[in-house]
Amino acid sequence: MRLLTHNMLSSNIKGVTNGFPLRIEAEKVVEKQVDLNIDFLKNMFPKIEWKALVSASRTMGYAELPEEVEPSKLDSEEFLRKFHHALLELHLEEGALVCPETGRRFPVSKGIPNMLLHEDEV
Amino acid sequence: MKLKHLESLLGRLQQFSNPKVELEQYPTGPHIASRMLYTAENSFGDVSDKVVADFGCGCGTLGVAAALLGAEHVIGIDVDPESLELASLNAEELELDIDYIHCNIKNLGLRAEVVDTVVMNPPFGTKKKGADMDFLSVALKVASQAVYSLHKTSTRNHVKRAALQHLNASSAEVICELRYDLPQMYMFHKKREVDIAVDLWRFVPQSRI
Ligand SMILES: C[S@@+](CC[C@H](N)C(=O)[O-])C[C@H]1O[C@@H](n2cnc3c(N)ncnc32)[C@H](O)[C@@H]1O
DSSP, X not given: OBHHHHTTBOOOOTTOSOOOSOEEEEEEEEEOOOOOOHHHHHHHGGGSOHHHHHHHHHHTXXXXXXXXXXXXXXXXXXXXXXXXXXXXXXXXXXXXXXXXXXXXXXXXXXXXXXXXXOGGGO | OOXXXXXXXXXTSOOOSSOXXXXXXXXXXXXXXXXXXXXXXXXXXXXXXXXXXXETOTTOHHHHHHHHTTOSEEEXXXXXXXXXXXXXXXXXXXXXXXXXXXXXXXXXXXXXXXXXXXXXXXOOSSSSTTHHXXXXXXXXXXXXXXXXXXXXXXXXXXXXXXHHHHSOEEEEEEEEEXXXXXXXXXXXXXXXXXXXXXXXXXEEEOOOO
16 A cells, blocks of 8 residues: 555444544555656645655654655755655555554555445444 | 457456455356546546556456556455455466455455446345445445446436435446346346346536535
8 A cells, every 4th residue: 555545544343533544553564656747746746745654654664754844845856766765666566554542453465455344443 | 448358357256256246256258347547548548647446356357457547546345255355366377466365355445546437247136235335335435536336227317316315426427338247146047147227427526625
């Protein structure tokens, strides 16, 4: 699972008001190379929850993203390459996603998070 | 990519080996899947460089077609783990990088705004009434640009009314009518396969701004 997916996924357990962002427990991270698409990144940037991406990428062992970004950064290819790497090239292969409110763990196996809810959670 | 080429690549995908009837697991064939995504891309520009989600991805055909047509990020979602495993293998076979999520569409927590386009062949509701409309309701909340979906032609008026009046669609158009081979276990007929008429729809969600 890429961090772009992580950036939109939340815990939807009944009663939870703030299920985003899911905390990551990383047991295995893999990298897969993707071609750089600058227009895509520029278009995506305003839709990204930046803090969630920064902390998710750190948990995955990548600490190059700055905490704060001024819009002018989008003209820097160096910055875009880092954003690209964090968003599209890092994959959580094994581990878990944890609901920030309840601590409920959603296991991730072979890159696939299991977000199925139990009967008493819906 | 030409339509013929897309269709032949999709023809190489593996389909459900033990379809679960209660989940309405019938494959979206290469003929329909290729036309669906080809139209979305070439008539509306809803695929290449976009974020595309495939709801009830099953063997993964629609998401794979989106990735082949240049979608930047594809997410396939299904409630059945065996389908997801098969879909992953299919993507790998074609060297495509697709994310999969194991989830019931009804309980999906996916933030609006990031996904541009949802593509889906929902359960038609022959086993669980209303299943297709549950999918459509969530799809119209998640997609920011368009939803492509298949529904039985016999439900056309109902789908249109529900989409426009209750599900937040600003437009709902039938793009074309197709023939769908439904395995006989879903029908009350004796023939082995029954071809039914289905509509390919394009829905546009209301802008949330
Ligand atoms: C008609 S099949 C879709 C076939 C798929 N497009 C393909 O290419 O093989 C419907 C799919 O929806 C899935 N499904 C049924 N109910 C679901 C639900 N509530 N949430 C998520 N997936 C569901 C089934 O497991 C099945 O794979």
